Amino acid sequence: GAVVSQHPSWVICKSGTSVKIECRSLDFQATTMFWYRQFPKQSLMLMATSNEGSKATYEQGVEKDKFLINHASLTLSTLTVTSAHPEDSSFYICSALAGQYQETQYFGPGTRLLVL
């Protein structure tokens, strides 16, 4: 199957700082990637859809100025959490569309963010 990587795996930062998370498709090109957030013992909630070369589409309730998404190439999307606060602490997971008909999402291993 298609392989998606994320970097870093873990990040601990002080409140008020910005954190960048990378999502890469390793063996395929992905015009569409997705960013999810998962709080402990909860399901994955879609934050935004990232399209290569265009602006991301954000889900209702997700602040686009706080969660900056850049999809500058066919293998890389980045999520920047700006001015992070403790309530932003969560597990951030990206996925990329792959398959003959772009019908399947393959997920990265996730990035755990802890804001102190």
Next chain:
Amino acid sequence: GQQLNQSPQSMFIQEGEDVSMNCTSSSIFNTWLWYKQDPGEGPVLLIALYKAGELTSNGRLTAQFGITRKDSFLNISASIPSDVGIYFCAGHNTDKLIFGTGTRLQVFP
């Protein structure tokens, strides 16, 4: 956001037993998928279902796409300790995945 309802929420079973879990929605989906998530990891695709009524197997796993396109079930036969994890169903329409609430599976030797 919208979620699919999964049941049961948690299961505690003995190694070797069969497991069944299901997923229901008020909306129709064109594709149903089942994922497994280990602690601290991203979800891994187990089975994808593309047609209403479709029954698909992947080793000890079997899943069916409901005729109404509003539900799906996943069966695991002869469970083993490495089956432990959280199982999520997901419905797919257009370009978005909507995830279920998850079923947490514990397998005891």
